Amino acid sequence: MGITQIISGKLKKRKKKNSWLATVICFLMAFIICLPLLMIPGGAFADSSEIRQMLSPVLGEAKGYVDWHIIPFYPTLEHFYRLLVASPAFYKLFWNTVGMTAAILVGQLLVGLPSAWAFAAFQFRGRDFLFGLYVILMLLPFQVMLLPQYIVLQKFELYGNPAAVILPAVFSTFPVFIMYRGFTQIDSEILEAARLDGAGEMQIFLRIGLPLGQMGIRAAMVLSFLEYWNLVEQPMAFLEEQKDWPLSLYLPQLDIAQAGFAFAVSVVVLIPALFVFALGQDALEEGITYIGMKE
Amino acid sequence: MESKKKLWRGLAAFMAVMLIMTFVSRMVYVSRLPRIHWTNPTAASITNKLSAEGTVEVVNSEAITGMEGLLVKRVCVAAGEQIDAGTVLYEVDTEDLQVQLARLEAEEQVWQEQVSAKRREAATEITRAQEDYDTTVAELDRKIADETRLLEDAMEDLDTHMFRLPKEDAPDEIWIAWADERTRIDREIEERKLAIEEAGFEKEKVLKEAGRDIEDAKSAQNEVEGAYSSNYSAIGQVQERQNKIETWKSILEDEGRIKAEQEGTVLEVMMQSGVRMGADAVMRYANAESSRIFRTIISQEQKSMVHTGDTVRISFPGSSEEVGETIDSIVQENGSYTVTIWLEPDVAKGRTEGIMELTSTSEIYDFVVPKQALHNDGGNYVYVLEERSGILGMELSVRSLTVRLLNENDDNAAIADELLTNDMKIVTQSDKELSNGMAVMEY
Numbered sequence: 111m112g113i114t115q116i117i118s119g120k121l122k123k124r125k126k127k128n129s130w131l132a133t134v135i136c137f138l139m140a141f142i143i144c145l146p147l148l149m150i151p152g153g154a155f156a157d158s159s160e161i162r163q164m165l166s167p168v169l170g171e172a173k174g175y176v177d178w179h180i181i182p183f184y185p186t187l188e189h190f191y192r193l194l195v196a197s198p199a200f201y202k203l204f205w206n207t208v209g210m211t212a213a214i215l216v217g218q219l220l221v222g223l224p225s226a227w228a229f230a231a232f233q234f235r236g237r238d239f240l241f242g243l244y245v246i247l248m249l250l251p252f253q254v255m256l257l258p259q260y261i262v263l264q265k266f267e268l269y270g271n272p273a274a275v276i277l278p279a280v281f282s283t284f285p286v287f288i289m290y291r292g293f294t295q296i297d298s299e300i301l302e303a304a305r306l307d308g309a310g311e312m313q314i315f316l317r318i319g320l321p322l323g324q325m326g327i328r329a330a331m332v333l334s335f336l337e338y339w340n341l342v343e344q345p346m347a348f349l350e351e352q353k354d355w356p357l358s359l360y361l362p363q364l365d366i367a368q369a370g371f372a373f374a375v376s377v378v379v380l381i382p383a384l385f386v387f388a389l390g391q392d393a394l395e396e397g398i399t400y401i402g403m404k405e
Numbered sequence: 406m407e408s409k410k411k412l413w414r415g416l417a418a419f420m421a422v423m424l425i426m427t428f429v430s431r432m433v434y435v436s437r438l439p440r441i442h443w444t445n446p447t448a449a450s451i452t453n454k455l456s457a458e459g460t461v462e463v464v465n466s467e468a469i470t471g472m473e474g475l476l477v478k479r480v481c482v483a484a485g486e487q488i489d490a491g492t493v494l495y496e497v498d499t500e501d502l503q504v505q506l507a508r509l510e511a512e513e514q515v516w517q518e519q520v521s522a523k524r525r526e527a528a529t530e531i532t533r534a535q536e537d538y539d540t541t542v543a544e545l546d547r548k549i550a551d552e553t554r555l556l557e558d559a560m561e562d563l564d565t566h567m568f569r570l571p572k573e574d575a576p577d578e579i580w581i582a583w584a585d586e587r588t589r590i591d592r593e594i595e596e597r598k599l600a601i602e603e604a605g606f607e608k609e610k611v612l613k614e615a616g617r618d619i620e621d622a623k624s625a626q627n628e629v630e631g632a633y634s635s636n637y638s639a640i641g642q643v644q645e646r647q648n649k650i651e652t653w654k655s656i657l658e659d660e661g662r663i664k665a666e667q668e669g670t671v672l673e674v675m676m677q678s679g680v681r682m683g684a685d686a687v688m689r690y691a692n693a694e695s696s697r698i699f700r701t702i703i704s705q706e707q708k709s710m711v712h713t714g715d716t717v718r719i720s721f722p723g724s725s726e727e728v729g730e731t732i733d734s735i736v737q738e739n740g741s742y743t744v745t746i747w748l749e750p751d752v753a754k755g756r757t758e759g760i761m762e763l764t765s766t767s768e769i770y771d772f773v774v775p776k777q778a779l780h781n782d783g784g785n786y787v788y789v790l791e792e793r794s795g796i797l798g799m800e801l802s803v804r805s806l807t808v809r810l811l812n813e814n815d816d817n818a819a820i821a822d823e824l825l826t827n828d829m830k831i832v833t834q835s836d837k838e839l840s841n842g843m844a845v846m847e848y
Contacts, residue, residue: 199796201427353798385416
């Protein structure tokens, strides 16, 4: 055995050892990150008195740390029964959220798709400046846009109306950015060939753009869904009446005495998001890679 | 691709379940909502009708005392019944009466015999003492007479002896004999005087002793008599027994019937058949001259409606008689009030119960609501129906409003509060217990 082979063998062993260590660290971190998620089912099925006992250090009723039971000692369906059978307010807000999210996604498709296609398929004067403006708007946090949005909504007499949440979201630049990235993956020669074959711009958009850019569209929709399904700040700022609230504002209304109920709400609220995530997981992964792409 | 379809189906199923449960939870929610009736407060007056049950009491009623020791066979009258003189009140068991009468007469006879024996014994003692006294006095008188006669003889002997005085020159022997005789006679006279004096002393002593014996005998006799004359209870017992015997005999002659002595109204019957009577009253009745009063007790709240001098209507259960009378006095007793009304002599004859009624109409109040709208939990409050915006949209809810109670009757209540208005919707009825802020539904 030559010296080169010995060194190569040792390097392989070290690499294998490092890989194993990295895996352990990753699993540990993943566990810590997922811990709140693991606590939710436990809390949802736990008896109210057990939850209070577990949270007593947080409430200042006992010393030490919270001793959370992932599997409750006294499991009960009491909170789910109350939530699903005796809480019409929950359903009202659930359907508000469904409607609001659906309206936003449809709106984003109607508004964002043409914009993204225009940025991706056409070269026009001021395109780069306009796109740069989109990116800047995308980067601005909501808190910065709160006052201008409020003024605009007041001017249009939309404050307090669900449209005050839906319309700003419809005109959000983030999905345009994602969809634009998806459309840029289409080879320009394909578009040129279609034009040479006599296809109109609408035909090219519908027949080539949408099918080939669907991963970007789906990624944008999944990301938008996850964002607007859990929308908190905009409804809180722009909606006055409780009947217009989304579900995300329901949880803050529940106090510590209803902690078990709140966990049950969290479980039910998670279900649509999990479905959407599972349905768009592949597109989402690709969409995330689009975000990291260079122009 | 297949897994995507499953996911879509799963999502669709989830949404379908949520849709169904939306209806279910709505139905459950609605089924739990209290259903209410409401009304607006109106300006109206409160008509108060005071009704209080009371008793008709007879002033100076008389008691009929029972025939102590006799067995009641039948009670012939009841409370409230009008009776005349001679009305049979009750009957006693005549067989039992005969037995009791025989026992009583036997007791009387024994007692009479005992008294006679004691009197005879006392009289014999007196006679005996008097005889002893007379005998002793006679003996002593005879003795004194004998001694007196002997003294007189001695005195004659002395006189005779003095005539026999010897001459001065008589021999000494004669003088000595005469002197001796004189001495003897003087001694005899002294002895007789002494005997008479002793006999006198003896007589005096004997007289005293004999007199004491007589006095003792008389005292013994007096004691026998005094035992019955100075002992009032004994006299009472004897007289009572004798009276009882007389009364029972008359009852027996009347076949055990006890009759009323005068007309009146039976107020109360405290006897029953088959029970032996005691010395207590067995009936109370009012005669024609007895006055009657109506008494009733009213509460603190009712007191505000009535005043002394107010005219009230009094009716009597079981009778169409109804009179208007004036309240004579209202006296506070242990947190309540006793209303007293003197009735006219011919009113409420034979009645023991009455109902006092008074109707009064108040001033017009701004806010009058049905009585059932008013709640009390330490303070008075009503539930006001309001619309509120909540998660479920506009819904009806109730808010408690504390009010002051100005007046009330069985149907309505006059309330007041700065926040009250006539267009407020006041909840009057609910099929579930309400609480502040509770969502409700209208019928």
